[in-house]
Amino acid sequence: MQEPSQPLAVPTGGHHPLKDLISNRDFNLYTGARVCLPIIQSAQAAVMTWQAYELSGSALPIAILGLMRFVPGFAISLLAGAVVDTRDRRLVLALSQVAPLGTCLFLAIITAMGGVSLAALYVCALLLGVFAAFEGPARESLLPQLVPRESFQRAVALTTTISQLARVVGPATAGVTIAQVGVTPAYGFNVVVALACMAFVAVIRVRPESNPRGVVTLGLIKEGMVFVWTRPAILGAMTLDMLAVILAGAEALLPIYANEILGTGAWGYGLLASSRAIGSFAMSLALAVLPPIERTGRAMVITVALFGVFTIAFGLSTSFPLSLALYALTAACDQVSVLMRQNIIQLGTPDALRGRVNSVNQMFIGTSNQLGAFESGLLATIANSAVFAVVAGGVGCLLAVGVVAVLIPGLWRHRTGLGA
Secondary structure, three states: OOOOOOOOOOOOOOOOHHHHHHOOHHHHHHHHHHHHHHHHHHHHHHHHHHHHHHHHOOOHHHHHHHHHHHHHHHHHHHHHHHHHHHOOHHHHHHHOOHHHHHHHHHHHHHHHOOOOOHHHHHHHHHHHHHHHHHHHHHHHHHHHHOOOHHHHHHHHHHHHHHHHHHHHHHHHHHHHHHHHOOHHHHHHHHHHHHHHHHHHHHOOOOOHHHOOOOOOOHHHHHHHHHHHHOOHHHHHHHHHHHHHHHHHOOHHHHHHHHHHHOOOHHHHHHHHHHHHHHHHHHHHHHHHHOOOOOOHHHHHHHHHHHHHHHHHHHHHOOOHHHHHHHHHHHHHHHHHHHHHHHHHHHOOOOHHHHHHHHHHHHHHOHHHHHHHHHHHHHHHHHHOOHHHHHHHHHHHHHHHHHHHHHHOHHHHHOOOOOOO
16 A cells, blocks of 8 residues: 655645635545446346346345344454555455455355356355445445545535446446346456455555554443443434345345336346445436535434335335335435444544444444345235335334434434534
């Protein structure tokens, strides 16, 4: 990793924050990595989910894939956060891409040889979960080292805007590639993207004082957990987002919706997955150019409630165009929630604690994506109805909003002072 020969320039108050971000070399490199990360993650998840359904014709293996990623991510997240706070965050982020690179190569080879199996997919999902435990805290903790506080909300919105555009590329490319030339080339595409991500991260510069060093101890891990527990707004933001993702996530059931409910097949599956990215992209683009939101807690509670409402509507829809629109709306609401959560957590946490706090956040949020996939797949299997699973999840999301708002009122009242 390169070190700068002189301290990095800090944007002055006379410049517009958005213009300063665009001219920031290292922020641009970070953004390049943030483009690659969602492409590889969404494309690989789409290919593995499709392949699991193709091999089994059942929702249960999809649920197991989610569980296999959830278990290691949950088990080692706290350790990963301590590593991020005591090591060069750029190096940790670059090395986290070893798993996507290796598993895609492996799955491409055995698929081409006709030897792919559900067991192979499960093992790869397990490895992805281990490395993802380090990737999340490193990625989130690195951004505040590259931009000033007054530019942070716009920086999150801008990187998310570009990342969500990349999420359109990931599943859409996976769906089209699978439909046209098969699964093996789809995995090959992911290998190239993982290599590009590692190259971007390798040349990011940070100020020398931003490279933490130290020994990983239980005391360090406990310090991060205590910090989260004693900050009601941070704890409430993590809890609400976790419950919403676990209960109301419909992503794992998209292959069933595309095949059995909407009757579109692989191309429709790719468009459904991409519609979520389009909704997120549109909302994050709006948030990047609009004035920063200071009532972050209130905005988060309202948009999570709307996320539940649109999830229910999506679950009941049998029209493909309407389903595309509703799924995009769930993503737009989720994007506001994500940005508010990021501001509450990152701007309310000292830099020395960010890796550990982000690891706790990942336990709540990152692994909840996998637990949500397991929950929706399992519920769909038990009820023998994907529609029931999605609608019940939306209702559960609305109930969770009410419970969190009552038990953690500090979240609703939270405001973020952002400066200029």
